[in-house]
Amino acid sequence: MKILDLEFKPYKKEEEIKHAVKKLGKKLTRDYENRDPLFLVILNGAFIFAADLFRELKIPAEVSFIKLSSYPEISSSGHVRELIGLNHTIFNRNIIILEDIIDTGLTLQHTLEALQDLGAASIEVVALFIKPESFKKKTDIRYVGFEIPNEFIVGYGLDYQGFGRNLKDVFIKK
Numbered sequence: 001m002k003i004l005d006l007e008f009k010p011y012k013k014e015e016e017i018k019h020a021v022k023k024l025g026k027k028l029t030r031d032y033e034n035r036d037p038l039f040l041v042i043l044n045g046a047f048i049f050a051a052d053l054f055r056e057l058k059i060p061a062e063v064s065f066i067k068l069s070s071y072p073e074i075s076s077s078g079h080v081r082e083l084i085g086l087n088h089t090i091f092n093r094n095i096i097i098l099e100d101i102i103d104t105g106l107t108l109q110h111t112l113e114a115l116q117d118l119g120a121a122s123i124e125v126v127a128l129f130i131k132p133e134s135f136k137k138k139t140d141i142r143y144v145g146f147e148i149p150n151e152f153i154v155g156y157g158l159d160y161q162g163f164g165r166n167l168k169d170v171f172i173k174k
Helices: 014-031 047-056 106-117
Strands: 006-012 038-043 062-069 081-084 094-102 122-130 143-147 170-173
Touching: 014 047, 014 122, 014 143, 038 047, 038 106, 047 062, 047 094, 062 106, 094 106, 106 122
Parallel strands: 038 062, 038 094, 094 122, 122 143
Antiparallel strands: 006 170, 062 081
C-alpha cells in the first residue's frame, strides 16, 4: 500500500489491536477501581485508541486531550512543542496518559514533567505501541499493547504526514 511517497505492508490486524485494547481496559478497570482517574489523551494519534479503550473501561473516569508534537515527518525532531494545553485541574488526581506510540520518549518525558509540576497524585502511561530499541528514557511503562521494532507504522490513528489515520489495520514501512 502506498501513502504519499512511502510504501507500507500489513503489520497488525484490527482483531489483534482490539484484543490488546480489551486486555488493557480490563487491567485498568481492575487497577483503578474506586480511584476516578483522569485520562489525558495525546493528540492526534491516540484519539482512536482512546475512544476504543474508554469504551472498555468499567469504572468512573474523565477524559481530556493534550496536543504535543515532535514528529515533522517520519522521525523524531528532538523538539516538543505544546500546541493545546490542559483544561483540567490535576492537583491530587490519578492521571493516566494515553499514547498511541512511544518512540524515543521525548514527548512522554515532557508531558510527565509538566504533570508532576502540577501536583498529580499519581501518573501512569498507557501506550498501544512502544519501540523498546528507541526508548531513551527511564520511565516505567506498565500498560503496553505491543512492543514493536524501530520501524515506522501507520493506521489506527497513526499517520504519515496526516494520512493513514483512518486505516483499521496497522501497516509498517517497507
